Amino acid sequence: MNAIEIKNLSKSFGAKQAVSGLNMTVPMGAIYGFIGENGSGKSTTEKMICGLIPRDGGTITVYGKDNSDEAVRESMSVLIEAPGCFGGLTVFDNMMLQAENLGLENAEKEVIRTLKLVRMEGAAGNKYKNCSLGMKQRVGIAMALLGDPTLLVLDEPLNGLDADGMRIMREVFTDIIKDGKRSIVVSSHLLGELEKVATHYGIIRGGKMMREMTAEELERDCRTYVSIKAKDMNAAKFLLMRNYTRVEEDEAGYLRVYDNTTPDKVAKYLYDNGIAVTELGKAKIGLEEYYIDLMKEGK
């Protein structure tokens, strides 16, 4: 059984088709990285999964049941846009309200547990409106974790978090799915961070699913390249472009040779042509570059 199965989902707002014929499968126990440009339909899809906006067509099943099923919805949790806190109340009070809403037994204990998970127990007495953006984001995640939900839908949960906050979130996400029953859908533009935790990916564009894959498939699909730094970069680039089909210069100023070759062969070729190589290595493109490439291909 999959955590989420979406078939032929569609939604339009007036004349604008936000989601069109979208298919999506989130396996049980997955951290599903949901990626797409702004306005690609990520948030709309997430809101439809959570039942916040009605769909025009298609089906959404969550753990084998329609997503409108009360029992299934009771076990879902969400962080979309804002955490749903009242500014005038303290972090703790806001958490207690949500715990009450969920009808949790031992609400206070559960609130303290989740605040500890996101390292916010020290700020429990702060008024929510006085919290920084990063703190608010942590509170939002703590709130989403209340009641040990089976499915978490998080829209840009990493925004505003500092490096330590991101590391903590990675630990929290990994911990949640370790029993193989819980699943997380995370949309984020911080692809480098997402890549560190996601087990599955879905790339959406123009309201359609472009590609779905596992982290292993991404690893296989991501091209390797030889990275070079030479004394005379212009001459090196000129030479490499004569001998290889795809040579690019990256943002850090390194030359990348994407052809099926090895560093020693590239180095030998440059040396034979009088170019001194100062740095040499073999690397793989990351999710971010893979995504950019995919978007370019789509265009």
Place this chain on the structure above:
Amino acid sequence: MTKEISFESPSFKERIKGMLGVDFYRLFHTPLFYIFLAISAIIPAMVSGMTMMTPPEGGEAVALYSNVWQIIAAKEPLYVINTIADYANMNMVYIFGGIMVSIFIGHDYKSGYVKQLFTTHALKQDYMISKSLVCAFAIVCMCASYFVGGTVAGLLVGYDTAVNVGSLILAILGKMVLSLGWASLFTFLNVIFRRYFGISICSSFFFGTGILIIGVASIVEALSLPTWFLNAFLYGSSVNACLTSNIATFVGAMLTSLIWAVVYNIAGTYVLNKSDVY
């Protein structure tokens, strides 16, 4: 290995208990409720301070009220108003109540709380019921506050206190039970205009004034038609709960309140089910 997972449907009692708990907590832990309680006490005190008024046709100024209890409820069911005294009684609480409900529900949407809520609570009817009940409670409290403010001010001004106590109690109780119908109307209006906070406040204010019924009553009176059917509406029934009230008036107010509460709750649930949550 097959991973098994099971889900349990929460009962209505479990669902509504949590929601009511949250709404009551918010009501008591934010200044909004207390501000409106104070307003409800101050306004009748101010109105009763306006002891004299010059009649429209001119001449000597006359006392606005002849009796302290007219600040609480009109002498008789006056659907068409001639002076401010005909209008200024406990029915004004519904105007303040409308504004309070708009701000209370507006915060739900502004903070994103409804997204959390509607993700886990699939049934939108729970939201309508919870809000209607909590806001009705707030309006009842505002009625009580109005009663205290109006009575103290009226006694200080020195108005006559003679009254049929039974009718007065039934009038006050009638206005209080009508709070449920009014709270449901305001909740419904705020669900419709959830994206436009200003419009939701204006619409609550507009309906709270009862201006529609006052307008219809003017036409009805001009045509010399019977006015009893106006009691089927919230404002009409609120007007009918006056110092000549009897048991029938109170029962009528209860039925009107209950029927409109059900109507607005069903309509609000329908709108919420069909619309997007922002």
